[in-house]
Amino acid sequence: MKPPPFAYHAPRDLGEALETLAGVDGKVLAGGQSLIPMLNMRLAAPEHLVDINRLASLAVLEAGPAGVTVGALARHAQVGRAAAHPLLGQALRLVAHPVIRNRGTVVGSLVHADPAAELPAVLAVLDGSVRLARHGAGERDVPAREFFLGPMESAVRPGELAVSAFFPALPARSGTAFHEVARRHGDYALAGVCAVVTLDEDLRVAAARAACVGVGPVPVVADVTGACGRRPADTGDWADAARAVQDVTEPEGDVHASAAYRRHLVGVLAARALAEAARTAARSAAQRDAQRDAQSAAQRDARAAGEGDRERAR
Ligand SMILES: Cc1cc2nc3c(=O)[nH]c(=O)nc-3n(C[C@H](O)[C@H](O)[C@H](O)COP(=O)(O)OP(=O)(O)OC[C@H]3O[C@@H](n4cnc5c(N)ncnc54)[C@H](O)[C@@H]3O)c2cc1C
Numbered sequence: 001m002k003p004p005p006f007a008y009h010a011p012r013d014l015g016e017a018l019e020t021l022a023g024v025d026g027k028v029l030a031g032g033q034s035l036i037p038m039l040n041m042r043l044a045a046p047e048h049l050v051d052i053n054r055l056a057s058l059a060v061l062e063a064g065p066a067g068v069t070v071g072a073l074a075r076h077a078q079v080g081r082a083a084a085h086p087l088l089g090q091a092l093r094l095v096a097h098p099v100i101r102n103r104g105t106v107v108g109s110l111v112h113a114d115p116a117a118e119l120p121a122v123l124a125v126l127d128g129s130v131r132l133a134r135h136g137a138g139e140r141d142v143p144a145r146e147f148f149l150g151p152m153e154s155a156v157r158p159g160e161l162a163v164s165a166f167f168p169a170l171p172a173r174s175g176t177a178f179h180e181v182a183r184r185h186g187d188y189a190l191a192g193v194c195a196v197v198t199l200d201e202d203l204r205v206a207a208a209r210a211a212c213v214g215v216g217p218v219p220v221v222a223d224v225t226g227a228c229g230r231r232p233a234d235t236g237d238w239a240d241a242a243r244a245v246q247d248v249t250e251p252e253g254d255v256h257a258s259a260a261y262r263r264h265l266v267g268v269l270a271a272r273a274l275a276e277a278a279r280t281a282a283r284s285a286a287q288r289d290a291q292r293d294a295q296s297a298a299q300r301d302a303r304a305a306g307e308g309d310r311e312r313a314r
Contacts, residue, residue, distance in 0.1 A: 003039035125211035175280025
């Protein structure tokens with residue numbers, strides 16, 4: 001089908017884009033990987049489309065000690081290639097197909113707020129945020145827990161543009177994983193779970209969080225630190241922690257899967273994701289220790305060499 005008629009705007013900078021958005025009843029066009037199908041299926045009929053693809057300043061991807069900032073024009077493929085955040089990379093491998101990832105944007109996926117999408121769950125489990133801008137009103141940062149309001153409903157108000165999303169860095173000795181079940185690779189998942197596990201110095205679980213997709217109107221987040229009870233990272237039994245994740249979900253049945261099957265999937269996937277995240281955390285802790293030992297050995301050798309030089313010079 002063809003889309004309903006709309007007026008097309010292609011602003012050249014952020015100020016012009018915000019001014020245009022403030023003056024019309026319209027929608028932002030980013031990668032178009034959700035919006036264009038919705039227009040073609042007549043599920044959306046905005047009078048104006050404000051195309052942000054000329055705003056090169058929004059194609060930023062900045063990784064710093066505090067986390068990763070993803071601009072509104074950073075495409076899935078670009079962010080995945082940059083490997084700026086382990087959980088983003090794991091999630092992006094599960095999003096759609098290469099052609100869609102070349103065009104679709106991370107921020108567009110967050111604003112679209114599909115409860116079956118992977119990236120909202122990543123933002124939610126990491127406690128990230130989205131920065132919104134409006135003409136004449138500056139910017140506001142909305143935390144993930146307030147950003148996803150319902151199926152296909154985010155906190156972006158008419159006239160606002162999401163300029164970037166912030167994904168916080170992981171604490172030391174942390175690991176992540178994302179597991180899902182889809183009928184075919186690249187399809188939306190029947191259910192999915194991502195997890196972040198942080199270990200203490202004895203390699204026991206100090207914090208564990210999971211977020212689920214496809215089993216609620218928004219990403220469902222579970223803090224299962226209590227259910228993990230300082231277990232060792234290499235433990236084989238994650239059943240009670242997985243049950244704690246299951247307990248906060250309220251899956252619904254549809255033509256693709258019954259509610260009971262989705263609930264079962266969440267349990268299996270949560271156990272898998274938590275176990276893998278804990279293993280990865282233990283590996284990263286071992287690597288850090290090895291690096292630290294190598295650095296102190298190098299410093300010791302350099303000091304010894306310096307003392308030897310001074311001795312010879314005397
Ligand atoms: C065949 C197919 C398979 C797919 N499979 C998956 C999948 O497995 N997992 C998954 O998560 N997604 C999947 N998708 C969806 C798609 O990848 C994302 O929803 C998409 O990338 C969203 O980003 P976009 O830039 O294309 O947004 P657009 O389509 O341009 O916009 C989506 C919505 O967000 C709004 N918007 C976009 N950017 C902004 C902004 N900066 N400020 C304010 N509003 C904004 C638009 O107005 C619109 O309402 C699939 C899509 C297709 C076509």
